[in-house]
Amino acid sequence: MKWQGREGSSNVRTSSGGKLMGGGIGGIIIAGILWLVFGVNPITALQTGESIAGGKATSTEPAGDDTRDERFVKVVLRDTELVWGQVFRDAGETYREPQLILFNGQISSACGAATSATGPFYCPSDQTVYLDTSFFVEMRQNLGIVGDQQGSGDSENQGRAGDFAEAYVIAHEVGHHVQTLLGITQQVNEAARRVSPAEANRLSVYQELQADCFAGVWANRNEQRIGFLEAGDVEEAINAASQIGDDRLAQASGRAVVPDNFTHGTSQQRVEWFSRGLNSGNIESCDTFGGA
Numbered sequence: 089m090k091w092q093g094r095e096g097s098s099n100v101r102t103s104s105g106g107k108l109m110g111g112g113i114g115g116i117i118i119a120g121i122l123w124l125v126f127g128v129n130p131i132t133a134l135q136t137g138e139s140i141a142g143g144k145a146t147s148t149e150p151a152g153d154d155t156r157d158e159r160f161v162k163v164v165l166r167d168t169e170l171v172w173g174q175v176f177r178d179a180g181e182t183y184r185e186p187q188l189i190l191f192n193g194q195i196s197s198a199c200g201a202a203t204s205a206t207g208p209f210y211c212p213s214d215q216t217v218y219l220d221t222s223f224f225v226e227m228r229q230n231l232g233i234v235g236d237q238q239g240s241g242d243s244e245n246q247g248r249a250g251d252f253a254e255a256y257v258i259a260h261e262v263g264h265h266v267q268t269l270l271g272i273t274q275q276v277n278e279a280a281r282r283v284s285p286a287e288a289n290r291l292s293v294y295q296e297l298q299a300d301c302f303a304g305v306w307a308n309r310n311e312q313r314i315g316f317l318e319a320g321d322v323e324e325a326i327n328a329a330s331q332i333g334d335d336r337l338a339q340a341s342g343r344a345v346v347p348d349n350f351t352h353g354t355s356q357q358r359v360e361w362f363s364r365g366l367n368s369g370n371i372e373s374c375d376t377f378g379g380a
Contacts, residue, residue: 089251090316096162097169103191157224158190164255165217167316168262171309175371176269186265187216188258195220208257210264212273217261224254252321256303256362263302266371267295294376297361301374304365312369322366326359 154162169185176183189195194203198214208219267273276295280288307325311317364373 089255089318089321090314091160091163091167091251091255094163094314095166096159097165097185097188099169099185100158100162100165100188100190102158103189103195155221157221160224160251160254161188161190161219161258164258165262167255167310167314168259168306171306171313172262172266175305175309184215184269186210186262187214189216189218190221191218192221208261210261210268212264212268215265215268217258217265219258219261223257250324252307252317253324253327256307256325259303259306260299262306263299264295266302267298272298291377293357297357298374298376300358301361301365301376302371304362304367305369305371305374307366308369325362 165188169183173183173185192204194201195218196202197211197216197218199211202209202218204220204222208217208223210217264273272295276291280291283291307317361374361376
């Protein structure tokens with residue numbers, strides 16, 4: 089994925105919160121890490137967790153001397169801002185850019201407390217994406233979703249195998265922001281209160297699959313805009329989507345595959361909906377609620 093030398097977002101902040109003792113989740117088996125990072129409904133996890141600092145967001149500051157991953161996050165977020173800004177303008181609407189907070193170990197959001205084990209998540213209450221700085225390290229070293237092979241050349245900013253899989257994760261969380269701006273998140277929450285737990289869970293799955301589709305829409309439009317994809321990038325994202333399906337995670341951890349307990353959809357569903365958005369570049373193709 090070509091990203092070096094492009095404009096970064098000014099909406100990225102770093103948390104001033106403290107780091108949890110113990111050094112993250114590297115000792116957990118791969119299947120367990122996958123389940124923690126991708127298999128837990130983040131809003132549910134946050135609402136049931138104990139709030140840090142009375143539920144108030146941890147103070148943040150603009151990222152200063154950026155690491156390579158921080159620069160990457162800024163560029164990807166800026167790409168999403170430009171793409172979704174144009175999509176909304178085409179529809180006669182204004183896109184409100186989300187904030188993205190990089191934290192280390194623990195954070196308090198408007199949705200409650202979170203740790204690195206929660207994985208990346210979007211909080212609709214403060215319209216912010218939260219991303220632990222150890223996430224990409226976990227992906228590269230422990231999950232096997234992306235590679236850590238450096239691209240050609242001597243610069244640390246050279247492309248790396250798996251960049252686009254990492255961008256897909258960020259774009260998925262931004263997809264939840266788009267759902268919030270479109271009123272979809274609110275509609276799902278209201279509908280979930282009126283139906284059975286099993287049906288509410290299915291609505292949550294449809295919402296997650298739509299975020300996958302929106303990530304595909306972003307990739308399509310960003311490719312048209314700047315031609316940022318390289319050979320193998322799409323395969324990396326599809327491989328990531330297939331590895332984090334609820335059915336595969338359950339099987340890998342020795343648990344029974346129970347559709348009523350799914351949070352994000354099967355591997356086939358996640359690949360299918362990401363691919364639909366990627367092939368169409370059109371949000372109308374992402375009706376997961378009525379177009380399964």
